[in-house]
Amino acid sequence: AHRTNLPPTAELQALDAAHHMHPFTHGAGLAEKGARIITSGEGCWLTDSEGHRLLDAMAGLWCVNIGYGRQELVEAAAAQMSELPFYNTFFQTSHVPAIKLAERLASLTPEGLDHVFFASSGSEANDTNLRMVRTYWEMKGEPKRQNVISRWNAYHGSSVGSGSLGGMKGMHAQGGMPIPGIHHIDQPNWWAEGGDMTPEDFGLERARQLEAKIKELGPETVAAFIAEPVQGAGGVIVPPDSYWPEVQRIVDKYGILLIADEVICGFGRTGNWFGSETMGIRPDIMTIAKGLSSGYQPIGGSVVSNEIARVIGGGEFNHGYTYSGHPVACAVALENLRILDEEGIVDRVRDDTGPYLQERFAALTDHPMVGEAKIKGMMGSLALTPDKAARASFAADAGTVGLLCRERCFANDLIMRHVGDRMIVSPPLVISRPEIDTLVERAWKSLDEAM
Numbered sequence: 001a002h003r004t005n006l007p008p009t010a011e012l013q014a015l016d017a018a019h020h021m022h023p024f025t026h027g028a029g030l031a032e033k034g035a036r037i038i039t040s041g042e043g044c045w046l047t048d049s050e051g052h053r054l055l056d057a058m059a060g061l062w063c064v065n066i067g068y069g070r071q072e073l074v075e076a077a078a079a080q081m082s083e084l085p086f087y088n089t090f091f092q093t094s095h096v097p098a099i100k101l102a103e104r105l106a107s108l109t110p111e112g113l114d115h116v117f118f119a120s121s122g123s124e125a126n127d128t129n130l131r132m133v134r135t136y137w138e139m140k141g142e143p144k145r146q147n148v149i150s151r152w153n154a155y156h157g158s159s160v161g162s163g164s165l166g167g168m169k170g171m172h173a174q175g176g177m178p179i180p181g182i183h184h185i186d187q188p189n190w191w192a193e194g195g196d197m198t199p200e201d202f203g204l205e206r207a208r209q210l211e212a213k214i215k216e217l218g219p220e221t222v223a224a225f226i227a228e229p230v231q232g233a234g235g236v237i238v239p240p241d242s243y244w245p246e247v248q249r250i251v252d253k254y255g256i257l258l259i260a261d262e263v264i265c266g267f268g269r270t271g272n273w274f275g276s277e278t279m280g281i282r283p284d285i286m287t288i289a290k291g292l293s294s295g296y297q298p299i300g301g302s303v304v305s306n307e308i309a310r311v312i313g314g315g316e317f318n319h320g321y322t323y324s325g326h327p328v329a330c331a332v333a334l335e336n337l338r339i340l341d342e343e344g345i346v347d348r349v350r351d352d353t354g355p356y357l358q359e360r361f362a363a364l365t366d367h368p369m370v371g372e373a374k375i376k377g378m379m380g381s382l383a384l385t386p387d388k389a390a391r392a393s394f395a396a397d398a399g400t401v402g403l404l405c406r407e408r409c410f411a412n413d414l415i416m417r418h419v420g421d422r423m424i425v426s427p428p429l430v431i432s433r434p435e436i437d438t439l440v441e442r443a444w445k446s447l448d449e450a451m
């Protein structure tokens with residue numbers, strides 16, 4: 001229901017611009033235009049302070065997998081807050097929600113990954129991973145293995161450690177990143193960078209950059225390779241089928257740990273519980289966050305292999321966050337996982353509404369401005385192009401064109417995101433067929449208006 005007792009929108013916007021510093025937002029732009037103020041949510045729909053209803057094709061920030069407004073999660077939080085709002089998991093203490101959630105995750109994640117180190121976000125979890133893989137090799141007696149390889153255009157978080165693991169050049173330009181010992185190879189973005197190669201040859205070529213980088217650094221110095229099964233914030237880059245098997249072969253050959261960042265791909269987004277299953281990889285560590293609680297509480301973590309847990313458990317890992325395994329966040333995550341499972345939401349993404357979204361989304365390539373439409377499960381992107389046949393990009397104008405499309409979507413009460421000249425969808429996994437139709441119709445109309 002729309003709240004009618006709010007201060008006027010303009011007043012809220014002025015206060016927001018005056019006092020609230022927003023992540024990844026141009027300050028002057030915010031002051032000029034004012035933020036769109038979201039006041040409530042139900043299913044896949046949001047309501048703003050003016051009473052407009054928007055279809056949220058981004059599930060917030062790729063996280064509200066079960067949709068907005070689920071009272072069961074509210075009740076789980078309230079019950080846990082009454083019983084034990086906080087206790088820590090440091091220094092030989094534990095509590096029931098953290099124990100239950102760790103056990104539940106061990107049963108859901110691929111075989112051999114049975115141990116969880118909790119955090120409150122994906123950034124924190126990737127910081128844990130960076131320190132954990134380096135510490136693992138030290139404890140194992142191979143202290144030279146400290147280098148970590150990642151990919152350009154990857155997003156692994158915003159802290160100094162996770163931002164360094166990420167490959168966002170605009171982030172690296174600010175605040176002293178990347179820190180030493182982190183190295184990047186190119187992403188498998190065939191549309192933009194594949195030239196005359198077939199997607200399969202290009203996928204192999206990009207995977208083999210990993211082997212070249214390992215040889216350049218010296219295999220005995222490499223601790224781990226980190227990647228998202230499907231790169232998300234970099235523009236939903238679905239790799240060619242040849243890519244991941246070759247990466248897996250290379251990490252196996254050199255005995256290098258594989259960290260799959262499942263922060264977006266996890267919990268049903270790609271049509272399986274984890275993107276690693278969809279892409280057929282066997283990680284040693286999985287980063288989880290977002291869909292773990294459907295965003296209802298901040299929680300993340302690292303799910304690690306039994307071997308890593310054995311080695312790390314042989315000593316003391318001097319690492320942890322006050323809110324590692326926060327009881328309220330764990331209780332909410334458990335309830336979220338129960339709903340995802342009992343309502344067959346992951347199965348729907350694989351067998352029912354997922355394929356329907358894929359079919360409708362693919363048809364957007366009929367639009368004159370759309371080059372490729374790539375989608376896995378319920379994460380997809382459109383490459384905008386001034387010339388389809390030439391696979392041209394908007395190059396220097398990419399950001400302007402993408403932003404214009406996003407603004408047209410916004411005006412049409414559809415939330416999509418742009419990364420350069422790629423337009424992205426990642427809706428709540430509970431989206432229905434009629435809602436998918438609305439999403440695609442509004443996207444088409446917005447593209448028309450942006451031409």
Ligand code: PLP
Pocket residue numbers: 061120121122123124126155156157158228232233261262263264289290300
């Ligand atoms: N890893 C991936 C793949 C992400 O997409 C994100 C956030 O978008 C993160 C890590 C960072 O997570 P958080 O924003 O919870 O710190």
